[in-house]
Amino acid sequence: MEIKPIDHVVIKFAGDSGDGMQLTGGQFTNNTALLGADLQTFPDFPAEIRAPAGTLAGVSGFQLHFGSHKIFTPGDNCDVLVAMNAAALKVNIKNLNPGAIIIVNTDGFDSKNLRLAHYETNPLDDHSLDHFQVIRIDVTKMTREALKDLTLSTKEKDRCKNMFVLGFLYYMYNRQLDSTLRFLEQKFHKMPEVLEANRISLNTGYSFADTTEVFTSRYTVEPASLAPGVYRSIVGNEAVAMALVAASRRSGLPLFLGSYPITPASDILHYLSKYKNFGVRTFQAEDEIAAISASIGAAFGGSLAVTTTSGPGMALKAEAMGLAVMLEIPLLICNIQRAGPSTGLPTKTEQADLLQALYGRNGECPMPVIAASTPSDAFHATLEAARIAVEHMTPVILLSDGYIANGAEPWRFPQEKDLPEIHTAFAPEQQEDTVFHPYERNEKLVRPWAIPGTKGLEHRIGGLEKQAVTGNISYDPDNHEHMVKMREARVEIIADYIPEQAIALGPEKGQVLLLGWGSTYGAMQGATQQLLSEGYAVAHAHLRYIKPFPRNLGQLMQQFDHVMVPEINNGQLVKVLRDKYMVPAVAFNKIKGVPITSRELVNAVIDLLANKK
Amino acid sequence: MNDVLKAKDFQTDQEVRWCPGCGDYSILKQVHTVLPQIGLKREDIVVISGIGCSSRFPYYTNTFGMHSIHGRATAIASGLKATRPELSVWIVTGDGDGLSIGGNHLIHLLRRNFNVQILLFNNEIYGLTKGQYSPTSPLGKVAKSTPMGSIDHPFNPAALALGADATFVARSMDRDPAHLQQMLLRSHQHVGAAFLEIYQNCNIFNDGAFEVFTDKGSKLTAGMYVQDGQPLVFGENNEYGIRLDGFQPMAVQLGEEYSKDDLWIHDEKNIFKAQILTRIFDEQSMEGHLPRPFGVFYAAERATYEDMLNAQVEQAIASRGVGNLDLLLRGSETWEIEA
Numbered sequence: 001m002e003i004k005p006i007d008h009v010v011i012k013f014a015g016d017s018g019d020g021m022q023l024t025g026g027q028f029t030n031n032t033a034l035l036g037a038d039l040q041t042f043p044d045f046p047a048e049i050r051a052p053a054g055t056l057a058g059v060s061g062f063q064l065h066f067g068s069h070k071i072f073t074p075g076d077n078c079d080v081l082v083a084m085n086a087a088a089l090k091v092n093i094k095n096l097n098p099g100a101i102i103i104v105n106t107d108g109f110d111s112k113n114l115r116l117a118h119y120e121t122n123p124l125d126d127h128s129l130d131h132f133q134v135i136r137i138d139v140t141k142m143t144r145e146a147l148k149d150l151t152l153s154t155k156e157k158d159r160c161k162n163m164f165v166l167g168f169l170y171y172m173y174n175r176q177l178d179s180t181l182r183f184l185e186q187k188f189h190k191m192p193e194v195l196e197a198n199r200i201s202l203n204t205g206y207s208f209a210d211t212t213e214v215f216t217s218r219y220t221v222e223p224a225s226l227a228p229g230v231y232r233s234i235v236g237n238e239a240v241a242m243a244l245v246a247a248s249r250r251s252g253l254p255l256f257l258g259s260y261p262i263t264p265a266s267d268i269l270h271y272l273s274k275y276k277n278f279g280v281r282t283f284q285a286e287d288e289i290a291a292i293s294a295s296i297g298a299a300f301g302g303s304l305a306v307t308t309t310s311g312p313g314m315a316l317k318a319e320a321m322g323l324a325v326m327l328e329i330p331l332l333i334c335n336i337q338r339a340g341p342s343t344g345l346p347t348k349t350e351q352a353d354l355l356q357a358l359y360g361r362n363g364e365c366p367m368p369v370i371a372a373s374t375p376s377d378a379f380h381a382t383l384e385a386a387r388i389a390v391e392h393m394t395p396v397i398l399l400s401d402g403y404i405a406n407g408a409e410p411w412r413f414p415q416e417k418d419l420p421e422i423h424t425a426f427a428p429e430q431q432e433d434t435v436f437h438p439y440e441r442n443e444k445l446v447r448p449w450a451i452p453g454t455k456g457l458e459h460r461i462g463g464l465e466k467q468a469v470t471g472n473i474s475y476d477p478d479n480h481e482h483m484v485k486m487r488e489a490r491v492e493i494i495a496d497y498i499p500e501q502a503i504a505l506g507p508e509k510g511q512v513l514l515l516g517w518g519s520t521y522g523a524m525q526g527a528t529q530q531l532l533s534e535g536y537a538v539a540h541a542h543l544r545y546i547k548p549f550p551r552n553l554g555q556l557m558q559q560f561d562h563v564m565v566p567e568i569n570n571g572q573l574v575k576v577l578r579d580k581y582m583v584p585a586v587a588f589n590k591i592k593g594v595p596i597t598s599r600e601l602v603n604a605v606i607d608l609l610a611n612k613k
Numbered sequence: 614m615n616d617v618l619k620a621k622d623f624q625t626d627q628e629v630r631w632c633p634g635c636g637d638y639s640i641l642k643q644v645h646t647v648l649p650q651i652g653l654k655r656e657d658i659v660v661i662s663g664i665g666c667s668s669r670f671p672y673y674t675n676t677f678g679m680h681s682i683h684g685r686a687t688a689i690a691s692g693l694k695a696t697r698p699e700l701s702v703w704i705v706t707g708d709g710d711g712l713s714i715g716g717n718h719l720i721h722l723l724r725r726n727f728n729v730q731i732l733l734f735n736n737e738i739y740g741l742t743k744g745q746y747s748p749t750s751p752l753g754k755v756a757k758s759t760p761m762g763s764i765d766h767p768f769n770p771a772a773l774a775l776g777a778d779a780t781f782v783a784r785s786m787d788r789d790p791a792h793l794q795q796m797l798l799r800s801h802q803h804v805g806a807a808f809l810e811i812y813q814n815c816n817i818f819n820d821g822a823f824e825v826f827t828d829k830g831s832k833l834t835a836g837m838y839v840q841d842g843q844p845l846v847f848g849e850n851n852e853y854g855i856r857l858d859g860f861q862p863m864a865v866q867l868g869e870e871y872s873k874d875d876l877w878i879h880d881e882k883n884i885f886k887a888q889i890l891t892r893i894f895d896e897q898s899m900e901g902h903l904p905r906p907f908g909v910f911y912a913a914e915r916a917t918y919e920d921m922l923n924a925q926v927e928q929a930i931a932s933r934g935v936g937n938l939d940l941l942l943r944g945s946e947t948w949e950i951e952a
Contacts, residue, residue, distance in 0.1 A: 034948045179946065228952035232944045242941055249938050256696050276929035278936030281922055283695055285688065286721040293685040293718070294692030297661070300679060301697040323682050416938040452659045452677040452693075452700050460625070460671045462680025463664075472627065473672065 002217040003174055008067025009221065010075030011169070014092050015084025015108075016053050017046055017060040020162035024082075025062025026408075027166055027180045032066045033233040033410055034179055036223030039066035040522060041408040042074035042595065047263070047346045054108075054116035059091045068222040072526035074407065076597035082165055084108050084139070086117035101133045103168070105161070107140035135214050139164050146204040147197050156194065160201035167205025174220045177202060227412060234411040236375040236404035237264070240308075240334060241271035243382035245278050248304050250383075251390050251422035256298035257282045258291040259308045263346045264402040265336035268308045288316035292333065296320060299329045302426060302451035304386065306332040311340045311353045314360070322361045323463045324395035325487060328439075328447050331395040332386055336405045337518075339593045348593025349403035351518050352569035357397045358547055358576065364484045366491045368392070369547040371399040373521035376411035378404055381544055384498075387422045392494055393446045399546075401568075403519040403595050425449070430456035438471040444497070445490035492548050501550035506532055506539025509559035512605050515585070517543040517573055519595065520566050526598030531605055538605060546573070554581045562608060564588055566596055620645040622655065625675045636787035636813035637666060640734060641673055643790050644703075647797040648676075651701070658701045659693060661686045663710040666741050667734035667813070670705040684715025687722040687731070691918075694727045698919040701801070702729040708749040709739050712768050716748075720777035723806050725918040730800045730807045733770060738819035751896065756818075770810045771891040775884075775911060780805035782891065783909040786812035788827040792838065792907065799909055805917055825897045826905060835897050837904035839890070841912075844876035847904045855893075855903065862889055864903055879908075887911035 011028070013021040022043055029041050042063040051058030065075035077097045083089040085108025096102070109124055123129055124136065143164045147157045163180075170177055180202060188195035209215070248255035259269040259282065273282040281303075285291035292307040299305035309317065314335050324331045337353045339345035357369045370385040372378035378400055385398040427448035430436060438459045439447050450457040459471060467474035468482055504521075505528045512531075514524050521542050528540040541556060543549070557563050557577075563585040565574040571587040578585055588604045590596045623645040631637045648658065658676035662668035664683035671678025681689050686704050694702050711719050711733045719731070738756065739745040746756040746763045749770060753762040774782045781803040785796040793811065800807035812823040825835040837847035837855070845855040846867070854876040855862050865871045880886055887910050895902035930936075 030946060034946060036948055036950055223950065226950050228950050230943075230947050230949050232947045234944075245936070245941060246938060254696065256692065258692055275936060275941070276926045277933040278938075278941075279926060279930075281695060281926065283692065283922075285691075286717055289685060290688035290691070290718050290721065293681070293688035294695070296681075297689035297692030297694075298696045299692075300689070301693045301700070303696045305692070319682055320685065327679075413942045413944075415942070452697065453656055455654070455656050458655050458676050458678075460627075460674075460678035460680065462671070462678075463682055464680065 001215065003220050004217045006219050006221055008065065008069065008071065009080065009219070010063065010065045010078045011080040011082070012061055012063045012078040012092055012095075013082045013165075014059055014061040014088035015082070015162075016087075017048065017051050017058050018053065019060070019084045020159065021060050021062050021084070024162040024166050025064055027183060028169060029064050029408055030183075030233055031170070031175055031179045032064065033231070035175075035221070036226070037066040037068060037221045038071040038224035038226055038410060039064060039408070040071050040074045041065070042403065043406045044594070045347055054085055054087055054113045056087045056091055056117060059088050061088070061092065066221055068224050070224065070226075072522035072529075073595065073598055076599050082169070084161070084165075086113040086119055086123070089123060090117045090119065096132065098131060099133065101135065102129065103135045103137065103165070105139040105165075106136050107138050137168070137208070142204065142208065143201050146200050150193060150197055152193055152197055157197060160197050163198045163201035164205035164208075167202040168209045171206045171209030172215065172218060174218045177206060226410065229412040231410045231412050233408050234375050234379070234413070235406060235408045236372065236378040236400055237267040237336065237406070238271055239375055239379035239411075240372075240382045240398070240400060241268045241275070243379045244272065244304075244306055244332075244386065245275055245280065246416070246419055247383050247386035247422060248278065248280070249416065250419055251304055251386070251424045253302065253304035253390070253424055255280045256295060256303040256305045257308065258285050258294035258298070258305070259283070260285050260288045260291045260313060262288070262310045262313050264338055264405045265308045265310050265313075265334065267405070268334065268336070288313040289320060292317040292320040295331055296324055296327070296329065299324070299331050300327070300452070302449070304332075304390065305330070306334065308334040308336065310336050310338050311356070312343065314353060314356055318361045321367065321395055322363060322365050325361075325365050325367055326463050326466070327461050328393050329395070329449070330389040330393055332389050332398060333395060334382070334398045334400065337399060337401040345593045347402065349401045349519065349595065350568050350591065350593065351401060351520070352572065352591070353399065354517070354546065354569065354572040355575070357399060364488065366488050366547065367394055368396045368491055368494055369399065370396060371517045371544060371546055372404055373518055373542050373544070375404055375407050375409050377521070379411075383419065384544070387420065388494060390422050390424055391446075391497070392444060392490065393449060394491065399518060401519050426451050427454065427457055429454055432456050437469050439466055440469050445486065445493055495548040495551050498545050498550060500552040501541055501543065501556050503556070504540045504542050505529065507537055508539070510537030510539055511560065511609060512536070512538045512562045512564055513557060513560035514538065514540045514564050514566065514601065514605070515543070515557065515577070516540075516566050517546055520568065523596045523598045523601055524566060527601035527605065530598060530602050536605065536609070543573070546576075549580070557581060557583050557585075562586060562612065564605060564608060566601055566604070568596060618649040618655070620649060623648050623675050625673055627672045629673050630669065631666060632817050634816040635666070636736065636815070637670070637734065639787040639790060640732070640793065640811055640813060641670065643793045643797060644674065647794050647801070650798065651801050653701050657699070658703065660703045660705060661690045661693070662705040663715055664741070665707040665710045665739075666815075667705055667707040668710060684710055684713070685718060686710070687715060687718040690729050691722055691725070691727055694729055695919050695922055698728070698923065704729055704731045706731065706733050708733065708735045708737060708747045708770070712748045712770060712773070720773070723774055723777040723779040723808060726780050726805045726915050727919060728804055728806070728917045731809065732800075733808065733810050734813040735770060735810050736813045736815040736819055737822045738815050740815050740818055744818040769891065769894045771910060772888070772894065774808040775888060775891050779808045779911070780913050780915045781807040781909070782887065782911045783808070784810045784812070784907050786823060786826060786907065787814060796909070799912070803912055805915055835904055837906050839879045839906050839908040839910065841879055841881045841909065844873045844878055846873070846876065857889070860889060862893060862903060881909055881912045884911065884913065
């Protein structure tokens with residue numbers, strides 16, 4: 001059979017939340033990564049662990065975009081859809097490219113499934129899919145048949161359906177099965193019959209694809225021309241967890257994590273709890289407030305202290321963050337954002353906690369805000385946030401989001417020796433008769449980190465306003481104003497210790513600057529590349545430092561006729577930019593719980609330029 | 614060096630700002646008296662408080678200290694103790710701070726059994742906010758926010774602590790310095806979370822709330838000092854005692870019918886008896902009330918959270934070796950792109 005090279009492809013695996021689509025997608029992703037293709041993924045699952053089977057609400061999806069060139073996003077629309085049931089088809093059909101391949105499990109299109117998916121007629125029979133290439137397989141029946149000699153229950157056998165599908169796709173894309181066979185052996189080595197069932201299903205799916213005559217050709221994607229080096233696949237939450245361990249190593253401080261489980265941040269707690277041999281101490285607290293409070297206690301004691309959460313947890317931690325600002329102690333607060341307000345859409349992505357991060361506390365309460373832009377960038381952003389926290393004795397907010405947290409991309413991982421060192425110095429012992437001043441500052445406006453157990457440094461600090469230098473309680477009006485301004489100044493001075501803002505792609509001056517932060521990075525890169533190729537003078541700059549802004553940001557924006565700020569919120573960064581720089585920045589917003597696509601941005605820029613003419 | 618530390622070494626240069634006559638002064642004095650006796654250096658002691666009158670305590674004690682936010686001292690202390698187990702950590706809280714806004718963290722600290730001391734100053738009123746009823750105010754308490762009397766059933770702090778599986782539960786009072794010093798020492802000696810409720814008079818908003826236990830005329834019949842291994846006796850001349858009739862504690866007069874041999878012998882390690890003992894919480898105005906017990910009600914050994922946490926870290930290092938960051942960064946599957 002002919003093997004046809006293709007440039008890039010978007011595959012979506014969709015089924016019931018119990019169908020194992022996340023695992024299937026993850027396996028296909030690993031297999032793809034090992035081939036050297038570039039890729040981006042987007043897992044999209046319901047909040048319910050096992051939503052009612054067959055319903056639209058229960059559809060769990062995993063989208064993978066891979067190709068032989070640089071891939072910026074998980075793809076706007078799909079070229080291939082795996083639909084395990086009618087609901088999975090219904091939810092995803094609007095996002096298919098014309099002529100897309102749909103692989104359906106026909107068993108998932110019985111009358112009950114059709115009713116649950118609100119189909120009046122069977123789409124497999126009513127010609128509504130005629131402009132697609134539909135491959136029908138009774139996956140349930142074939143999997144059961146393949147496993148008929150095993151003693152497992154029917155329910156257990158049905159759980160192997162996803163491996164049949166995976167095997168089928170491996171054939172279609174001309175892949176080896178090794179990586180998944182290794183994974184299965186590791187996962188099921190204590191359950192030999194389950195292991196055997198999964199192996200058989202995977203192989204049966206592969207062989208079925210080989211013998212069936214549905215294909216006229218197989219596809220292959222050549223390795224992408226990524227920078228030379230050794231790569232691995234990385235998801236954002238794991239990157240944050242590893243960066244925290246790296247920060248602990250580079251600072252020589254033991255890592256303490258106080259956390260309370262919350263979607264989509266919990267995986268950071270899971271990862272770190274496995275890293276105990278790095279001296280990591282994790283504390284699953286009774287609530288969000290206890291989680292940050294315990295971290296404050298650990299920071300007071302000299303640990304690299306971290307708390308991880310999402311928006312609702314940020315709201316609960318606000319008062320304690322204020323305490324950390326008053327205490328001027330290092331603390332890292334990681335907010336893996338999700339769609340809000342309140343419980344909102346817990347498993348969907350959003351960037352709507354920026355203003356909360358900047359302003360969401362009582363009183364004048366400034367703290368640095370750092371944003372991660374991609375799964376691999378989450379590593380470097382987290383490490384940088386930890387550096388600022390420790391070197392500037394301040395709580396720092398790191399913003400990630402559900403899309404970065406669960407999305408995967410190839411990562412040319414660094415070596416420990418190449419990572420920046422984080423400079424730490426505890427205040428030294430002193431004679432008992434010398435008075436210690438806990439709020440005396442150095443040239444960076446940083447006070448000493450005076451940890452308990454150090455002779456001569458006994459001192460008392462707290463949430464009440466402090467007298468400058470001595471740290472004693474002070475109700476003096478002039479002192480309060482001085483301290484409010486000091487707390488702002490010591491955050492602003494950090495701008496002297498961070499890099500200037502660079503242009504990520506495009507010219508230094510031109511028509512439109514696309515200026516963003518966080519997980520819109522990929523879509524903005526893709527859109528900019530497209531617009532540049534069409535002759536527009538468009539550039540992309542992406543902020544890692546949102547508080548303080550890089551010193552040259554204002555100047556950088558002035559080099560463009562227009563500044564457009566795409567955000568998955570109702571316009572937050574754009575407000576801050578307008579406020580600080582008085583620029584007529586234009587907002588582009590999408591608040592649907594899903595990423596912005598490159599196509600949407602391209603259209604928005606073209607519209608902007610057309611309307612302004 | 615240590616043996617020369619005196620109470621005054623634990624005083625600070627800060628002006629003490631409690632109301633004149635406040636019970637907090639006595640508690641501060643007893644703590645300053647006891648700290649030199651426990652043989653620790655000042656720099657190895659940390660006092661952490663929340664918000665409220667009692668929570669000003671750290672400013673007046675010359676050790677490391679943190680006056681934190683309302684209700685969270687217990688949680689902050691948990692993180693400090695988890696990472697710095699060698700420090701002596703004292704939590705100072707009140708009935709509002711520890712049992713209302715901070716109730717959740719208190720019970721969780723107790724069940725986890727961090728090796729800390731919790732001094733809960735109970736004055737049955739909100740002082741710093743100027744006189745609202747607290748979670749320990751008695752039913753019917755007329756206060757700023759309860760002009761017709763409180764309809765909140767009050768907490769029994771000792772029973773609550775025991776219900777949260779505290780390993781050490783004791784009660785004392787501001788106006789009995791010798792007993793308070795003894796209880797502070799016992800709290801410190803206990804390995805695990807020591808919960809010490811201290812009755813403290815707020816002479817501005819709730820004066821005399823515990824007068825019946827401190828007044829010369831009534832204190833020996835209204836209160837009862839329990840000691841490990843000793844029978845439960847009370848009265849001017851210990852002429853009364855408590856005996857257990859099944860699960861029911863009863864006050865009896867010693868003499869013809871009952872002798873000390875018939876009485877309940879206090880056993881600090883007996884959780885079942887401790888539950889009955891802490892449940893002796895009668896209103897002193899009630900007919901046939903039992904005396905309010907003071908002393909150590911329960912003291913048992915259980916592994917501390919920080920010991921178990923650090924044991925897991927050590928075990929992980931012993932079985933897997935000190936973590937190798939390069940291997941962690943590399944992960945399980947890699948591929949190479951050649952130049």
